[in-house]
Amino acid sequence: MRYSGLRIFVEGLRGNTGWKPVWREPDPRPEYDVVIVGGGGHGLSTAYYLAKNHGITNVAVLEKGYLGGGSVGRNTTIVRANYRLPGNSEFYSHSLKLWESLESELNYNVMHSQRGLINLFHSDGQRDAFVYRGNSMVNRGDDAILLDREGVREQLPYLDFDNIRFPVYGGLYHPRGGTARHDAVAWGYARGADRRGVDLIQNCEVTGFDIEGCRVRGVQTSRGAIRAKKVGIVVAGRSGQVAAMAGLKLPIESHVLQAFVTEGLKPVIHHVVSFGMGHFYISQSDKGGLVFGGDLDFYASYAARGNLPMAEHVMEAAMTLMPVIGQARVLRTWGGIMDMTPDGSPIIDKTPIEGLFIDCGWCYGGFKAVPGSGWCFAHLIATGNPHPVAARYRLDRFLTGRGLMDEEGTGSQHNLH
């Protein structure tokens, strides 16, 4: 079924009786060419591009819960390409270009909104760092505009510009940055993969790997054994646990990241605003809620919920930046599990076990990477070679120290810096 404005109109007249399920609910088959473990954004986009770009359709995505129930449906939806270091910058630039045509590609409304992102700075030194970053972005072909204090005031008049500790000096404006509807991205890729013949199998937990010699032969699941020529692990916050089932120890720590949303308000925040010095960022959803978040909770955990000290820290930062927010009431808070690498950059690579591939380490920035990651992981699984824009996301950089890319210089322990 193709979606269109006309279709919605016709269905409205027919009492919405003609809509069909968006994907099938198949039982697992005994064998696949490729098994993808994890039905989050990255797993679903990988399956989609395996089918679309490489013609590999004998594929199953195994998800232990329901599609989109992990971090892909829990994030604060920011999409951007404002990285500076080679290795990251070309990857996120590629991913943003895929976002820009995603809705027509998937025939699905993912509500991608390029409303612009502004990173604030509060000192001369920080301005220099943002000038460097902005120049790198422009040289790569992306967009960045340096705003002085009055330029920021024009766009974000509700900020406290004269806060005694963090007076606003200016901001780096990234007009093509913005937001998207997080779970719609998962559903859109799921629908696209299903239409190309991929089996999406929910409530199917992978509990082990069948490895003979040094080659993967399949997986053990809560719904029985499934043979596979190739297996891709794409389980985000659970990467360490799942890789351990194959005897692999990853350079990953899992941490909780919390998010907050207020009651719906009239439009007030028209951009994504990032207040790095206060570990705080905010945007407004299309329903009107102010969506905001801050730093990781200060301990490693697999619990998808956070604690009050971080909630207090985030509220303090919010009040510091924009005291007007004190009038809004927080409606909901939640947490997700972040797979943090020591250099804050991801891994898309083969493992030492033949036929077993891994895509992980997205830290707190993996939502905007969903299209690019699926594109590059599918390329690696299909061809055996890394895609050029993800060539530096190697596992062995943590062994040799060569090629480490730490955009923030803080690794997984932000609170220690």
Ligand SMILES: Cc1cc2nc3c(=O)[nH]c(=O)nc-3n(C[C@H](O)[C@H](O)[C@H](O)COP(=O)(O)OP(=O)(O)OC[C@H]3O[C@@H](n4cnc5c(N)ncnc54)[C@H](O)[C@@H]3O)c2cc1C
């Ligand atoms: C509060 C919060 C805010 C964030 N904000 C942003 C943001 O603004 N911008 C941004 O770019 N990123 C953001 N992120 C990060 C982003 O959401 C993640 O990096 C990204 O979603 C992770 O990839 P994924 O979608 O594939 O993960 P997930 O959706 O977590 O998918 C992994 C899936 O694997 C499944 N799984 C795990 N173990 C098994 C198993 N044994 N067998 C089968 N399936 C298994 C899980 O159930 C899960 O569905 C944020 C995250 C959080 C929590």
